[in-house]
Structures are given as C-alpha cells and as structure tokens.
Amino acid sequence: xxxxxxxxxxxxxxxxxxxxxxxxxxxxxxxxxxxxxxxxxxxxxxxxxxxxxxxxxxxxxxxxxxxxxxxxxxxxxxxxxxxxxxxxxxxxxxxxxxxxxxxxxxxxxxxxxxxxxxxxxxxxxxxxxxxxxxxxxxxxxxxxxxxxxxxxxxxxxxxxxxxxxxxxxxxxxxxxxxxxxxxxxxxxxxxxxxxxxxxxxxxxxxxxxxxxxxxxxxxxxxxxxxxxxxxxxxxxxxxxxxxxxxxxxxxxxxxxxxxxxxxxxxxxxxxxxxxxxxxxxxxxxxxxxxxxxxxxxxxxxxxxxxxxxxxxxxxxxxxxxxxxxxxxxxxxxxxxxxxxxxxxxx
Amino acid sequence: xxxxxxxxxxxxxxxxxxxxxxxxxxxxxxxxxxxxxxxxxxxxxxxxxxxxxxxxxxxxxxxxxxxxxxxxxxxxxxxxxxxxxxxxxxxxxxxxxxxxxxxxxxxxxxxxxxxxx
Numbered sequence: 001x002x003x004x005x006x007x008x009x010x011x012x013x014x015x016x017x018x019x020x021x022x023x024x025x026x027x028x029x030x031x032x033x034x035x036x037x038x039x040x041x042x043x044x045x046x047x048x049x050x051x052x053x054x055x056x057x058x059x060x061x062x063x064x065x066x067x068x069x070x071x072x073x074x075x076x077x078x079x080x081x082x083x084x085x086x087x088x089x090x091x092x093x094x095x096x097x098x099x100x101x102x103x104x105x106x107x108x109x110x111x112x113x114x115x116x117x118x119x120x121x122x123x124x125x126x127x128x129x130x131x132x133x134x135x136x137x138x139x140x141x142x143x144x145x146x147x148x149x150x151x152x153x154x155x156x157x158x159x160x161x162x163x164x165x166x167x168x169x170x171x172x173x174x175x176x177x178x179x180x181x182x183x184x185x186x187x188x189x190x191x192x193x194x195x196x197x198x199x200x201x202x203x204x205x206x207x208x209x210x211x212x213x214x215x216x217x218x219x220x221x222x223x224x225x226x227x228x229x230x231x232x233x234x235x236x237x238x239x240x241x242x243x244x245x246x247x248x249x250x251x252x253x254x255x256x257x258x259x260x261x262x263x264x265x266x267x268x269x270x271x272x273x274x275x276x277x278x279x280x281x282x283x284x285x286x287x288x289x290x291x292x293x294x295x296x297x298x299x300x301x302x303x304x305x306x307x308x309x310x311x312x313x314x315x316x317x318x319x320x321x322x323x324x325x326x327x328x329x330x331x332x333x334x335x336x337x338x339x340x341x342x343x344x345x346x
Numbered sequence: 347x348x349x350x351x352x353x354x355x356x357x358x359x360x361x362x363x364x365x366x367x368x369x370x371x372x373x374x375x376x377x378x379x380x381x382x383x384x385x386x387x388x389x390x391x392x393x394x395x396x397x398x399x400x401x402x403x404x405x406x407x408x409x410x411x412x413x414x415x416x417x418x419x420x421x422x423x424x425x426x427x428x429x430x431x432x433x434x435x436x437x438x439x440x441x442x443x444x445x446x447x448x449x450x451x452x453x454x455x456x457x458x459x460x461x462x463x
Contacts, residue, residue, distance in 0.1 A: 015402075015406060016380065016409055016410050018373060018377045018380060018410035018413060018414070019410060021369075021373055022365070022373065025365050029365075060406075110409055110412070111357075111413040112413075114364055
C-alpha cells in the first residue's frame with residue numbers, strides 16, 4: 001500500500017456539516033488542502049475561483065444536487081479534467097451508477113472508511129496528474145490549434161489506424177560537426193535548428209512527436225485529420241530546406257560551419273495513439289509508413305538529394321510541386337523495390 | 347429495535363481513535379446542533395407536505411447518525427427517507443415524533459461521551 005500520496009487541493013461538497021468535518025479531517029490528516037461547499041451551486045462557484053485536483057461530491061443536496069454538478073462540470077472545458085469521486089450510502093448504488101455514467105471517476109460509501117478514502121484519493125490524484133501531463137505534452141508537441149481541438153474532443157488513449165504522412169529529418173554529418181566546435185556552440189546550433197524546423201512543420205499543420213539528438217519525427221494528419229497531409233508535409237520539407245539555407249548564410253557570415261539536412265516522407269496507414277507507461281506517455285505513430293519515411297530519410301545520403309518521398313505521397317501532390325522520379329530503389333527492410341521521388345526546390 | 351444500543355460503541359471508539367479526542371468533541375457538538383435543526387426542518391416539511399425536503403432531511407440525518415454510531419436513529423431516519431422517496435408520508439407524523447425523542451437520548455449519550463476524559 002502506498003503511503004505517500006502526493007498532496008492535492010481537494011473540494012468536499014456535502015450539505016451535512018458532520019460529513020464535511022469528517023471528510024475534511026480525514027483528508028487533511030493525509031496531507032491534502034481541503035475546501036468545502038454546502039451545495040452544488042456553491043461548489044461550482046468555488047471551482048471557478050480556484051484550481052482543484054479532485055472533488056468529493058455528495059448526491060442529494062439542496063439548491064443544486066450532485067447530478068446537476070456533474071452535468072455542468074462535464075460541459076465545462078475548464079472543469080472537465082477534475083476527477084470527481086461521488087460519496088453515497090450503500091443503498092444508493094443505482095445513483096452511483098448514474099453518476100459514473102455522467103462522468104464521475106469513482107465512488108466512496110458513507111460512512112467513509114479511511115483506508116479506502118486514502119486509496120481512492122490517491123488513484124484520483126494520479127489520474128489528474130496524468131491528465132495534466134498529457135495536456136502539457138500535447139501543448140509542447142502540438143500546434144496551439146491541435147492542442148485546443150484535442151482538449152475539446154477529449155484524449156483518446158487507445159490506438160487507431162489513421163491515414164497520415166510521416167516525416168523524418170536529421171542533420172547530415174552532425175557528429176563530425178559537433179567534434180569541430182565547442183559543446184555550447186553545438187547545443188546552440190541544435191536549439192536554433194529545432195526552432196526553425198518546428199516553425200516550418202507546425203506552420204503546415206504537422207506535429208513534431210519525437211526529437212532524438214539531431215533528428216526529429218513529425219506527423220501530418222494525426223492526432224487530428226489534415227485534409228492534404230501529404231502536400232502539407234512536402235511543403236513543410238521545402239520550407240525546412242529554405243530555412244536551413246538562410247541559417248547557413250548566417251552561419252557563414254559568422255565564420256561558423258554550414259549544415260545540411262535530409263528529409264524522408266511517406267504516406268499511408270499508421271497506428272496512432274498514446275504509448276508509454278502510467279507515469280510517462282506520449283503521442284506517437286508506428287507502422288510500415290513510419291518505417292518507410294525513416295528509411296527514405298537515411299537514403300537521402302545515398303541519393304544525395306535533400307527530400308525524398310514515396311509513391312503514395314507523390315500521387316497526392318498538386319502540380320505546383322515539382323518532383324524527379326529516381327526510379328525503383330532497394331530500401332532496407334522492404335522486400336520489394338520502392339519507387340522514390342526527389343522533391344525539387346521551387 | 348429497543349434492544350439496539352443508542353450509540354454503537356465500536357463505531358464511536360474507532361472514530362475517536364482515528365480522528366482524535368478533540369475532534370470527536372467538535373464532531374459531537376456539530377452533530378447535536380445540526381441534527382436538532384434537521385429534525386425541526388423535517389417536521390416543517392411534513393406539515394407543509396414538501397416531500398423533497400422531507401426526504402433530503404431524513405437522508406442527511408441517516409448519514410451523519412451512522413457516522414457517529416447512532417445506528418438505531420440512522421435506521422429510523424432511513425425509514426422516513428424511504429417514505430419520502432415513495433412519495434407517501436402517511437403515518438410519518440408518529441415516526442418523526444419517535445425520531446425526535448430518540449434523538450434526545452442520542453444527544454444526551456453523546457454529551458456524556460464528550461465529557462469523558
């Protein structure tokens with residue numbers, strides 16, 4: 001049994017003062033900060049004034065009952081993520097079922113058992129923490145619009161098949177480059193590089209979901225659908241190359257080395273979802289399409305072309321984007337030869 | 347019914363042990379005041395025929411009485427709550443009166459416990 005529950009800010013809603021005292025005392029004894037409301041209307045007022053990690057909610061109350069509170073909370077973007085634990089008498093289990101259907105997380109039977117109280121509160125707070133973390137991850141890795149839409153549509157934790165475009169990009173000869181300059185310069189270069197790449201990718205509706213060393217992975221068309229994800233990805237790639245050229249002019253002016261990047265893009269079905277553990281989760285995409293994009297990025301070294309795309313991506317492109325057919329090539333991990341196209345800078 | 351203890355001592359002692367003696371005193375004082383007010387409200391709701399308020403008051407008395415170990419009183423309140431739910435308060439007057447007198451016993455008993463060292 002875990003004894004060290006992270007303290008939280010909790011709201012106890014109950015019209016009976018004895019119940020409020022009992023719950024409050026129990027929770028404060030476990031290290032939490034507790035606020036109280038005597039009915040649903042008061043609870044909503046307090047919820048809007050302060051941030052809470054969890055709410056313990058009685059069902060039968062004057063002025064506004066527990067059901068009405070749950071309904072309001074479910075429709076309120078600000079309050080929707082607060083886990084609600086319903087407190088009720090054993091004989092009211094049918095009411096509890098209704099509350100859980102309305103979005104309550106869990107329930108506790110009155111009179112409250114302190115051991116169960118600790119366990120349920122701990123689990124509820126952990127859920128809140130995970131939700132905050134997911135929200136933060138999405139904010140960090142998604143564009144503002146995607147983050148907003150995700151919050152509105154709710155997080156889907158399960159995986160699903162999505163038609164999307166995957167992109168991989170990295171810096172050519174980065175190790176040699178890193179050896180030729182100071183660590184501070186290298187980190188500064190990486191930060192500038194990432195800033196530029198993020199701007200180009202999110203500007204076209206893509207989401208950067210992985211950064212490893214000097215490489216990154218981006219998805220277009222997931223978590224949210226994007227109508228022309230193939231074209232958007234290629235446009236982002238062209239912008240990335242353009243930005244690197246501008247960056248290089250700047251570098252050369254300062255007597256610093258220029259960098260080159262390689263980008264691989266593939267379109268098709270991907271498996272998208274949250275992966276990780278309870279403590280650390282991230283949005284990612286896996287599958288053949290993702291592997292192919294990674295292989296194409298690696299192949300840019302062989303082909304000596306900055307942007308390589310697969311056939312499916314090319315078919316989806318409008319005529320304004322010029323490509324060169326490089327013919328079939330043997331790609332690692334593919335049994336059949338793959339037709340590769342190089343995207344030409346406009 | 348008559349044989350059931352006014353206060354179930356194991357329940358009360360556990361509460362006192364878990365929450366501390368000082369807190370038990372605070373709880374008893376609150377319970378006595380609040381329950382007195384709730385019973386008054388219950389009677390008013392019965393007179394005016396407000397079934398919703400009647401049921402809610404009975405529910406509240408049931409809930410806090412059980413917490414303090416006043417299990418017999420809690421059971422009586424539960425019966426009244428059920429009458430409210432069934433929307434039929436026939437014969438509720440007598441039961442409310444019984445609840446009122448039994449509450450006085452509970453109150454007295456709790457005050458004795460409160461003043462124990």
